[in-house]
Amino acid sequence: MHIVDGALSSPVLITGAVLTVIGVFIGLKKMDYDHLPLVGVLASVFFIASYIHLPLGFSSVHLIMNGLLGILLGWVAFPALLVALLLQVIFFGFGGLLVLGVNTLNIALPAVIIYYLCYRGIRHESAKVAAIWGAMGGAGAIIITSLMVAFSLALSGESFVLAAKAVLPAHIPIMIIEGFVSYAAVYLIHTVKPEFITKDAH
Amino acid sequence: MSQGLEHSLTSWSGQALKHQASWIDDIDARVRVVCSGLFALVVVSSQYFVPALLGLLCAFLLVKSSKLNIKRTLRRVVAMDLFMLMLICVLPFTTPGDAIFTVFGLTASWQGLFHALLITVKANAVLLVLFSLVATMSASTLGHALAHLKVPDKLVHLMLFMVRYLDVISQEYKKMRRAMQARAFVLRTNRHTWKSIGYLFGMLLIRSVERAERISDAMKCRGFCGRYYLNDEMKIGRVDVVFSVTFLCFLGLLIGLNVNDLFR
Numbered sequence: 492m493h494i495v496d497g498a499l500s501s502p503v504l505i506t507g508a509v510l511t512v513i514g515v516f517i518g519l520k521k522m523d524y525d526h527l528p529l530v531g532v533l534a535s536v537f538f539i540a541s542y543i544h545l546p547l548g549f550s551s552v553h554l555i556m557n558g559l560l561g562i563l564l565g566w567v568a569f570p571a572l573l574v575a576l577l578l579q580v581i582f583f584g585f586g587g588l589l590v591l592g593v594n595t596l597n598i599a600l601p602a603v604i605i606y607y608l609c610y611r612g613i614r615h616e617s618a619k620v621a622a623i624w625g626a627m628g629g630a631g632a633i634i635i636t637s638l639m640v641a642f643s644l645a646l647s648g649e650s651f652v653l654a655a656k657a658v659l660p661a662h663i664p665i666m667i668i669e670g671f672v673s674y675a676a677v678y679l680i681h682t683v684k685p686e687f688i689t690k691d692a693h
Numbered sequence: 694m695s696q697g698l699e700h701s702l703t704s705w706s707g708q709a710l711k712h713q714a715s716w717i718d719d720i721d722a723r724v725r726v727v728c729s730g731l732f733a734l735v736v737v738s739s740q741y742f743v744p745a746l747l748g749l750l751c752a753f754l755l756v757k758s759s760k761l762n763i764k765r766t767l768r769r770v771v772a773m774d775l776f777m778l779m780l781i782c783v784l785p786f787t788t789p790g791d792a793i794f795t796v797f798g799l800t801a802s803w804q805g806l807f808h809a810l811l812i813t814v815k816a817n818a819v820l821l822v823l824f825s826l827v828a829t830m831s832a833s834t835l836g837h838a839l840a841h842l843k844v845p846d847k848l849v850h851l852m853l854f855m856v857r858y859l860d861v862i863s864q865e866y867k868k869m870r871r872a873m874q875a876r877a878f879v880l881r882t883n884r885h886t887w888k889s890i891g892y893l894f895g896m897l898l899i900r901s902v903e904r905a906e907r908i909s910d911a912m913k914c915r916g917f918c919g920r921y922y923l924n925d926e927m928k929i930g931r932v933d934v935v936f937s938v939t940f941l942c943f944l945g946l947l948i949g950l951n952v953n954d955l956f957r
Contacts, residue, residue: 495773495776495777495812495816496733496816496820497736497737497811497812497813497814497815497819498780498812498816501738515848519845519847524847524850525909527847527850527851527854527909528854528905528908528909529905529906529909530851530854531851531853531854531855531857531905532854532858532862532901532904532905533898533901533902533905534851534855535858535859535861535862535863536862536901538855539859539862539863539866539897543890543894545880545882545887545890546881547882554890559894563898570847570848570851571855573848574848574855575855577852578852578855580820580823581823581824581828581835582705582710583705583769584769584772584773584820584824585772585773587737587816587819587820588729588730588733588819589733589737589819649787649788650784650787650788650805650808651787652787653783653786653787654779654780654784654787657783668887672887672888672890672891672894673891674891675887675888675889675890675892675894675895676891676892676894676898677895678895679891679892679895679899680895680899683895683896683899684899687898687899687902
């Protein structure tokens with residue numbers, strides 16, 4: 492979920508921006524110019540994932556897939572997501588300019604956390620086990636993301652607490668869908684091209 | 694509505710928003726980026742209605758003079774405004790203050806309503822300025838401008854690569870979706886859909902990574918040593934000076950309106 496400009500208080504905005512700068516810095520340190528094509532292409536895949544709208548009853552939700560991105564990219568998820576979100580703000584008007592730091596942090600930090608949690612599990616030799624780790628990663632990233640969105644809203648003022656409480660239940664269906672989709676994606680990659688997951692450890 | 698959004702997104706490949714040539718196109722890209730950044734900073738941190746509304750007015754003027762398609766531009770901000778509508782409904786009830794009316798024992802307050810409206814005005818103003826000043830250049834021009842503004846080189850490279858391959862990968866995605874449609878696959882709310890989309894996504898990843906390997910091989914073949922060179926020289930001309938001075942004066946006015954207690 493993109494938070495818009497003007498809603499959050501300045502301490503939250505500044506904290507988000509500083510943490511994002513640190514994350515991006517670490518990510519850029521870890522990324523060589525050699526990896527650029529790979530990271531660029533993966534970032535575009537995730538950009539495109541965010542416009543796959545899946546129907547959900549009468550409405551629809553779009554995939555976020557930050558868990559899987561984190562598993563593949565690690566810290567490099569920070570610069571990749573920053574660029575993707577910047578393009579989305581400027582050319583599509585999703586979110587806002589000054590909240591870019593907070594929005595990037597809310598999506599990229601869970602990705603990095605999932606990277607450390609699922610790093611081993613996703614490389615399990617059995618495709619089923621790896622896929623279950625993938626599903627947990629996909630769903631887990633959404634849980635952490637929605638918690639962070641809720642926190643950044645709640646920290647911005649008493650009046651946002653209700654909205655913050657609404658964020659969590661709103662993300663439960665997305666979490667379930669993302670879990671299933673990640674399961675299938677990891678299962679497929681494991682069966683079709685296992686070296687892709689095992690090799691990409693940067 | 695989600696269908697319409699999906700369409701506009703999938704066909705984007707880094708080009709500028711459609712618009713007719715205007716004087717804004719003549720302004721240096723760096724000036725436009727810096728000005729819109731400062732504008733966002735000033736407008737978002739303003740606490741009163743008058744400066745925020747003036748900012749919105751300025752944003753409308755800029756949209757008008759950049760000759761963007763008004764209808765399309767508004768459609769882009771509507772998605773955000775739907776979210777804001779929710780906020781407008783919630784905030785009056787959660788902010789304590791003077792009551793407007795009471796429903797089921799809950800009181801709506803003027804302060805909350807004003808707060809929600811203020812956020813709406815600010816968010817719209819920032820987005821409209823971004824559309825008119827920044828989105829009227831192509832994404833690669835934006836990348837070059839950022840590079841000239843000393844944004845880390847790798848980040849700019851990442852952006853240029855991403856913009857370049859967005860189109861290629863969205864073609865790939867559309868091809869696979871069409872293949873699924875040809876086999877009578879319809880998106881529904883069930884596990885079969887999610888599994889199929891997961892497979893689609895996994896396949897998209899695999900194909901893209903293979904493509905990335907081919908790209909980097911091909912680029913190495915042609916002597917790519919890991920970086921692009923920015924050959925375009927950006928020069929500050931008279932238009933740029935006039936525009937930035939006017940814009941900065943306007944921002945100064947907004948700041949002044951915030952400092953002054955006149956409109957409290």
